[in-house]
Amino acid sequence: MYNVQIRQLPGNEDLPLPQQMSVGSSGFDLHAAVSEPVTILPGKWKLIPTGIAIAMPHELEAQVRPRSGLALKHGLTVLNTPGTIDADYRGEIGVILLNLGEESFTVERGDRIAQLVFQQVPKVQFQVVEKLEQTVRGSGGFGHTGK
Template sequence: MIGVKVIQLQGNEDLPLPTKMSIGSSGFDLHAAVKETSVIEPGKWKLIPTGIAVSMPTGLEAQVRPRSGLALKQGITVLNSPGTIDADYRGEIGVILLNLGDEPFSVERGDRIAQLVFAEVPQVSLEIVEQLDETARGAGGFGHTGK
């Protein structure tokens, strides 16, 4: 098991810490740390604070992902999904919520707004070469295989 430290930022002690909702869950639910109701109009987005910061070891990242229920029922997603939190970032985790639905969406203090999934990141070095190896696909992309 990999240890990740979490801190509740001052003024957010009333909020739950990120929690997995079942033993098989991949993500920890993040809660809104808004001071008052925040309304996101259709087609608009807002940065929603979570009131927490984390410290994780090098070689790990945290990904902020949408909650499937909010996406299905209200059209709410994470704009930069998945949002990446680097191992050396120590600031407050914020979630950029985007309203793709038809109705305004209200975010209340304590609402579960996204999930935090941790993933290992391999250490990679880039090597400059004169040409790349050939593959059957080649440079085909963006729908090159049809529908």
């Protein structure tokens, strides 16, 4: 278990803290901390504040991911999905919501807009080599295997 500190930024004490909505949920729902409704037109995006900041161990990253219900029902997603929150970031968590739907979508204060999923970050050290081990795939990429 990892301890993650959370701070509700001033003026956002009325909003719920991120929470898992069921026992098996891997994501913690994030709530919109907008001061007034924000409308996102089709094909446009807006940065939506959450009113919280976190501090987590360096072994973790937090990923901001879309909520499946908003994606299915309204065509909303997170523009830079998954958005990465690094362990040394202490600012407010923001969600860049993108409207891929055909109708405008209005975000209200307290709406569940995204989810926060924590992942372990492995320690990696690069080793410079002259030649990489060969594989069947080789350098093929971006659809090289067909449809």
